[in-house]
Amino acid sequence: xxxxxxxxxxxxxxxxxxxxxxRVLDGVQCGIRAGEIRGLVGESxxxxxxxxxAILGIxxxxxxxxxxxxxxxxxxxxxxxxxxxxxxxxxGREIAYIPQDPSTAFNPVFTIGxxxxxxxxxxxxxxxxxxxxxxxxxxxxxxxxxxxxxxLVQLPNPEALLRKYPHEVSGGQRQRLMxxxxxxxxxxxxxxxxxxxxxDVTVQAQILKLxxxxxxxxxxxxLFTTHDLGAAYEICDRITVMYAGQEVEEAPVSEFFDRPSHxxxxxxxxxxxxxxxxxxxxxxxxxxxxxxxxxxxxxxxCERASDLCRTDRPPPEPVSPGHMVRCHHRLTEFSA
Amino acid sequence: MNAPILEVRNLRKYFPVRNLWKRRIGWLKALDDVSxxxxxGEILGIVGESxxxxxxxxxTLxxxxxxxxxxVVFQGRDIAKLRPHQSRDLRQHLQYCYQDPGASxxxxxxxxxxxxxxxxxxxxxxxxxxxxxxxxxxxxVGLPATHLDLYxxxxxxxxxxxxxxxxxxxxxxxxxxxxxxxxxxxxxVQAVILKLFLSLQQQFGLTYLFVSHxxxxxxxxxxxxxxxxxxxxxxxxxTAKVFHSPRHPxxxxxxxxxxxxxxxxxxxxxxxxxxxPSPTSLPSGCRFRTRCPKAQAICAERDPALRADWPGQAAAxxxxx
Ligand SMILES: Nc1ncnc2c1ncn2[C@@H]1O[C@H](COP(=O)(O)OP(=O)(O)OP(=O)(O)O)[C@@H](O)[C@H]1O
Ligand SMILES: Nc1ncnc2c1ncn2[C@@H]1O[C@H](COP(=O)(O)OP(=O)(O)O)[C@@H](O)[C@H]1O
Ligand code: SF4
Ligand code: SF4
Ligand SMILES: [Mg+2]
Ligand SMILES: [Mg+2]
Numbered sequence: 001x002x003x004x005x006x007x008x009x010x011x012x013x014x015x016x017x018x019x020x021x022x023r024v025l026d027g028v029q030c031g032i033r034a035g036e037i038r039g040l041v042g043e044s045x046x047x048x049x050x051x052x053x054a055i056l057g058i059x060x061x062x063x064x065x066x067x068x069x070x071x072x073x074x075x076x077x078x079x080x081x082x083x084x085x086x087x088x089x090x091x092g093r094e095i096a097y098i099p100q101d102p103s104t105a106f107n108p109v110f111t112i113g114x115x116x117x118x119x120x121x122x123x124x125x126x127x128x129x130x131x132x133x134x135x136x137x138x139x140x141x142x143x144x145x146x147x148x149x150x151x152l153v154q155l156p157n158p159e160a161l162l163r164k165y166p167h168e169v170s171g172g173q174r175q176r177l178m179x180x181x182x183x184x185x186x187x188x189x190x191x192x193x194x195x196x197x198x199x200d201v202t203v204q205a206q207i208l209k210l211x212x213x214x215x216x217x218x219x220x221x222x223l224f225t226t227h228d229l230g231a232a233y234e235i236c237d238r239i240t241v242m243y244a245g246q247e248v249e250e251a252p253v254s255e256f257f258d259r260p261s262h263x264x265x266x267x268x269x270x271x272x273x274x275x276x277x278x279x280x281x282x283x284x285x286x287x288x289x290x291x292x293x294x295x296x297x298x299x300x301x302c303e304r305a306s307d308l309c310r311t312d313r314p315p316p317e318p319v320s321p322g323h324m325v326r327c328h329h330r331l332t333e334f335s336a
Numbered sequence: 337m338n339a340p341i342l343e344v345r346n347l348r349k350y351f352p353v354r355n356l357w358k359r360r361i362g363w364l365k366a367l368d369d370v371s372x373x374x375x376x377g378e379i380l381g382i383v384g385e386s387x388x389x390x391x392x393x394x395x396t397l398x399x400x401x402x403x404x405x406x407x408v409v410f411q412g413r414d415i416a417k418l419r420p421h422q423s424r425d426l427r428q429h430l431q432y433c434y435q436d437p438g439a440s441x442x443x444x445x446x447x448x449x450x451x452x453x454x455x456x457x458x459x460x461x462x463x464x465x466x467x468x469x470x471x472x473x474x475x476x477v478g479l480p481a482t483h484l485d486l487y488x489x490x491x492x493x494x495x496x497x498x499x500x501x502x503x504x505x506x507x508x509x510x511x512x513x514x515x516x517x518x519x520x521x522x523x524x525v526q527a528v529i530l531k532l533f534l535s536l537q538q539q540f541g542l543t544y545l546f547v548s549h550x551x552x553x554x555x556x557x558x559x560x561x562x563x564x565x566x567x568x569x570x571x572x573x574x575t576a577k578v579f580h581s582p583r584h585p586x587x588x589x590x591x592x593x594x595x596x597x598x599x600x601x602x603x604x605x606x607x608x609x610x611x612x613p614s615p616t617s618l619p620s621g622c623r624f625r626t627r628c629p630k631a632q633a634i635c636a637e638r639d640p641a642l643r644a645d646w647p648g649q650a651a652a653x654x655x656x657x
Contacts, residue, residue: 015490043524044525045495156614163356201590201594202593203386228523230596233598257598267524268523271527273530273552275556281525281526281531
């Protein structure tokens with residue numbers, strides 16, 4: 001088995017607000033291999049974006065605190081790396097980020113072309129080359145590469161697009177731009193935070209295909225955050241489910257859909273809209289992270305909860321190779 | 337059939353395309369001759385590729401954009417050409433819920449202030465009554481009352497969306513345009529929110545325009561569905577009929593692109609050829625012809641009209657049968 005490209009161990013992150021301190025990530029473990037597409041699914045507020053931001057070192061400074069943990073990447077702990085080295089070596093270079101809300105990623109007063117040119121000054125792979133071409137030759141080479149990538153993500157008429165302002169393009173077009181910009185520096189890991197949320201299915205299919213192709217052909221690892229289990233089914237090699245700040249199940253994609261072990265995963269699958277079953281949500285709501293329930297955080301919404309679940313946090317246990325679950329009474333014990 | 341609550345007639349919205357010197361060099365046809373009726377109490381789904389004009393349609397209906405041409409008849413008045421301030425009294429009854437969850441929330445205001453604001457602007461309710469309604473709606477969208485004292489940046493994107501929904505619902509409007517109302521929400525919450533929409537609709541006799549790219553959701557909750565492509569409605573009809581026997585080649589591609597858990601991967605099997613053309617330079621004739629697997633010579637010459645040739649269903653394609 002390949003070694004992990006990135007390994008998150010025991011990560012704990014808290015947010016302070018007037019209402020108190022919320023433990024938003026509570027002991028997250030996660031390893032992603034080179035070229036792997038890892039789905040990260042879970043309800044809104046469960047901590048997907050916070051995990052992504054912690055890896056990138058872009059948690060809001062005044063509100064967030066890292067309480068413990070390591071993020072090993074390329075032989076170093078990113079959490080120990082000083083900000084200037086993170087910015088110079090890692091963020092937007094070896095690890096690229098496609099944020100959840102593309103509308104805030106662009107500055108409204110500059111054209112898209114200006115902003116991409118700015119980015120290229122720092123992030124172009126040519127900037128790292130042994131004998132980088134200078135001046136005009138470099139700018140032309142960069143521009144050619146940008147146009148090639150805009151075509152790759154199927155943006156019509158790339159030259160004209162570079163002259164537009166961010167508000168003049170649709171949400172889907174902005175998302176494709178974000179993907180193209182993330183790919184510019186040829187990263188090893190792309191963190192894509194709900195990249196297809198705003199897109200219709202034909203475009204989603206194309207974008208998912210694009211991510212899959214990248215992972216396969218360029219051995220880029222993708223951390224793919226989504227609430228859309230159908231999209232996860234399409235491209236992921238493995239899927240991690242998060243609930244209220246901790247991963248509760250991790251499984252290869254086929255096992256995930258065929259033999260979910262965690263009651264929450266089962267309920268998520270049952271919530272998919274379908275003509276046969278109608279609309280079935282999960283009763284109750286995500287716990288407040290300021291005073292979360294003791295024991296298993298899912299226990300107030302779980303039909304299987306026992307006294308043990310209300311006092312003891314379930315540890316990770318293997319179900320089969322590559323399949324892990326945190327539950328005292330996992331489904332395979334009881335049911336087929 | 338009842339009189340429609342909303343009639344859209346030949347609606348066009350063109351945005352100017354300018355060169356570097358700000359001179360207009362053409363038009364971007366975001367809406368190009370769109371017509372349909374909305375019946376009171378129905379849920380009309382609007383689906384289509386990103387950039388096809390769904391949000392522009394919603395915003396033009398609302399008066400956020402002024403129509404270039406055409407009519408929008410709401411409660412007996414043509415509101416297409418009215419500016420927002422001219423139609424304020426109508427706007428309380430016609431509400432638009434933004435696609436971008438953050439956009440409708442002021443970052444300097446607490447959630448409480450954001451939820452009270454529409455009630456202060458549009459109603460004469462006193463503080464305690466407002467607070468009560470705000471708390472009811474907040475609970476209905478699945479957020480704890482402790483969130484009232486938080487600021488938008490302190491809650492997650494999905495939670496912001498729920499606040500945005502709550503903000504619209506506090507006014508109890510008659511027609512609500514929901515722009516991607518469940519995107520960003522995970523399935524377990526989505527089901528809860530959709531049920532909430534359905535129960536509010538029954539309770540208050542609401543009419544929804546439900547803009548979404550999630551076809552399985554549209555199938556579940558819409559009575560009729562309109563499929564848009566590059567600024568035009570290319571197919572419209574009863575949901576069951578459109579999903580069972582789509583007439584337009586674009587609708588057929590859309591349905592083929594839905595991921596089916598357990599089935600073959602759509603990313604391996606699906607391919608819609610070519611790139612979507614830019615709405616600044618539409619192809620001649622049928623606007624889908626550059627990607628259409630069934631295109632013939634005539635498709636480059638004649639723009640197909642929407643034909644209501646099937647009971648409860650209409651499509652704009654020369655060869656649809
Ligand atoms: N203010 C504007 N100025 C110029 N062009 C615009 C403006 N707003 C939208 N457009 C263009 O109009 C077309 C339709 O955009 P619109 O936002 O309505 O698409 P949409 O169907 O809602 O897409 P999405 O699913 O991505 O939200 C796009 O080509 C877009 O670039
Ligand atoms: N800047 C912040 N200040 C305080 N709390 C925050 C902040 N950002 C996120 N949170 C809280 O952290 C939790 C996880 O949020 P997030 O990581 O955005 O979830 P997801 O991406 O899974 O929807 C939520 O309860 C949210 O309210
Ligand atoms: S540990 Fe207990 S409460 Fe938690 S998911 Fe398992 S059975 Fe349910
Ligand atoms: S009119 Fe022609 S190009 Fe257009 S959808 Fe029909 S067959 Fe395709
Ligand atoms: Mg998020
Ligand atoms: Mg839109």
